[in-house]
Amino acid sequence: MERRSRTRVAVIGGGPAGLCAARHILSRPEAFDPPVVYEMTDHLGGTWFYEERVGTYDNGYPIHSSMYRDLRTNLPKEIMMFPDFPFDDRLNSFLHHTSVQQYLEKYCEKHDIARHIKFSTVVEKVKPVSMEMETGGAVTWEVISRSTRGDQNTQTFDSVFVCNGHYSDPHLPYIPGIEHFKGKVLHSHSYRYSEPFANKSVVVLGARASGVDISIELAQVNAQVILSHNTPTMSLPPPLGIRQASTVVGVLEDGSLQFQDGSVTQADILLFCTGYNFNFPFLCPSELGLDVQDLFVTPLYKYLLPPGFPSIFFFGICKIICPFIHFDCQVKFALAILEGSVKLPTQEEMEKEVQREMQRKQDTGVQVKHLLNLDKDQWDYYLDLARVGRFTPPQPVFESLYEEVRRQRQKDPQKYRQINYRLIDATQWELLEAPPEQTD
Template identity: 40%
Template sequence: MPSSKTRVAIIGGGVAGLVVARHATSRPEIYSVSLFEQTGQIGGTWVYTDETETDRNGLPVHSSMYKNLRTNLPKEIMEIPDFPFKDRQGPSFVHHSVIRQYLLDYSKHFNLYPHIKLNTLVNHVEPEKLSNGQVIWSVTYTDLATRVRTVKTYDAVVLCNGHYTVGHVPPIPGIEGFKGTSLHSHQYRLPENYSGKNVCILGASWSGIDICIEVSKHARKIYLSHNLPEQLDTKMLKNVEQRFGIDHINENSFIFRDGSSAQIDVLIYCTGYNFTYPFLSSKVEVRTDNNHVEPIYKHLVHMDWPNLFFMGLPAIVVPFPMFHIQTQYILGLIEGRVKLPSSKQMYEEYELEKKSLLEQGIAIRHINKMSDRQWAYYDDIAKAANIVGFPPVVKMIYDYCCKMREEDFTTYKNYQFRIIDRENFTVSCCKPR
């Protein structure tokens, strides 16, 4: 007899996938859950490895984690709402190993492992429309240990395969003649590798600045090159100079867009990542150019296939709590508690929003960078899912951190935050560990 439960396939065992699994498995009378993870461990990008190219299965290394990374948000606002960090008194900006342990504890606490298929590669995901109009999904996957390929059917698919694996490398005239070393931040691991070098870091977002700070302790000179409208108005390290974007390269000579030049030994691309869904059937139209995924409603739901969900699209957000809210919205849709507009209405609403953002001067490639827009987004989907949204103190701490980072990106992690209640917090300076 066919199961009366709703069969859900979750692709990816990082934070987003684990949060979806935790809430779906908490309703065993409703859901049958399978989470597919191609590596041997849960945690996604929070799993550190010295490998930078391919893993033991010959697959591209998934994680972009580097050895010394500390979070760029305080753990007090990073934690998943129903699972607080154990250490309430420790530092706020923690080493990545703390987050990894947190996710291991989360998975154990909510007994997720029976639902997780580790070392399992998803090969193909294809929709099938039944005679009654229902859409089901055929998921083909391979056990990487036995090489056995299996096909199973699901009622909904949630894509949580991450956005920090395939680095975006923009074209630079003359790069093919560069005599030095070039790598993407995806391959970056240790700052000591750049001792005594002249390093150009291309990109000044979170990873660019973080890597700049690390490498500056070992490199001879760093040129922080970016295409921001203005130079960063912040304290700079002594051996760091800001430069506009790279115009062209002549062997080891980098010519920047302001006409200045420098001799460079190492180029590190901190230029973001590409969204990729290589397992999706050609029946599912997904456009991922310009760092923008469409046609997706509420940054979550495919407008043509409303039982196909995309987690992790928004950037410049508070991710873990966001996944918590997004999951409630998804499960509300599956259970019929949340109603979607018609496909036509979704497209119209989406196009109006996109048009408005473009008219505000936000480029297509930056639409997913929510920043100040994130709070209205959380409120919107929380209201639709009929759950409590973020307490005001989360935004207050987030804004405070951003301000400190803008003033001095070399010291903003040397602070401890403590949440007092929904609207109040304390902050104090502490010595970095």
């Protein structure tokens, strides 16, 4: 059927995924109207924008960012970047978060994105509207938004890109007896800096990136840190004095914490570094045929779209990825679908493919809460998207450097960020002898 007009896309969120979506939509003016980007805060950057406050904004909505003051990236800038927009090469490989925020602002400026962002505007409702007669059965989307001034607005789009991030709704696993704990309980979402924890006893739950990094920060201000997790013991530098323990399984009546191995400890603070829930408050997931659990969303074909509604896309749902490269591939694939250069299988075939993929993972022992972890599988995923979507896949050097950084991180979780890298070509990287000049 001949297209009557250009495709209108709503983008929800002005963080890295939303900016990447806007940049690629704007690069195809023959096929797409300029996007409307809805951003609930008064700034771009998403989770990279450091917000000292915790709790809620002035408008009553929860603080979105989980950024803490001294965070540095755990991936080098050489594989943090959007493939078509490198970081300033004078910067060290591992960046302070302010450098990433500045990078996103420059990306936005280069592609003239800001004028398409509706800042301080919350999306309240996204719903599919069937327009059988007019569009040959295609679904359009009604987006109802509200500005901080209270003005409500309704617009209709051909497609919706959900880029609202998933580092803002803390996941707090239930611990039996937690009501007996006499100290302070908080989630890393509300952690900003280490000084208030000086000389306190802290049990940190969870040993992914934030759990390890925050434990190291706390140990440096003489907190007595126990890192509680269910993964193999890590090699943490002995001078830090971080103890490792099995999972906390309960709190006893006297307020002490009990670990899986039966040992018990008292603590001033229990700090959950246990990840984040998926949260789409503007959607009715069941209406889209989606099951949204705390840590899992299904079915999403290619981790992107509900098979029954192939014009709404959920970006960055996967975990343990190179996020900016990931967004770039997903956006290009979504636009190829909307432009018509990718013909999707039937709804039933897409649902079966998602089911097969999830079953394959579970058969290898992957728990449901980890089904969206890609890690080493991300590179085959990008090749698949690029092959079907007919765009250039990420260069092999990214995977090679990703694996090298993993090795260095496992060897020394404290010092791996002192190493600097440089990309030589599509397949090779090198270590830099001396750190380049740090400009942030």
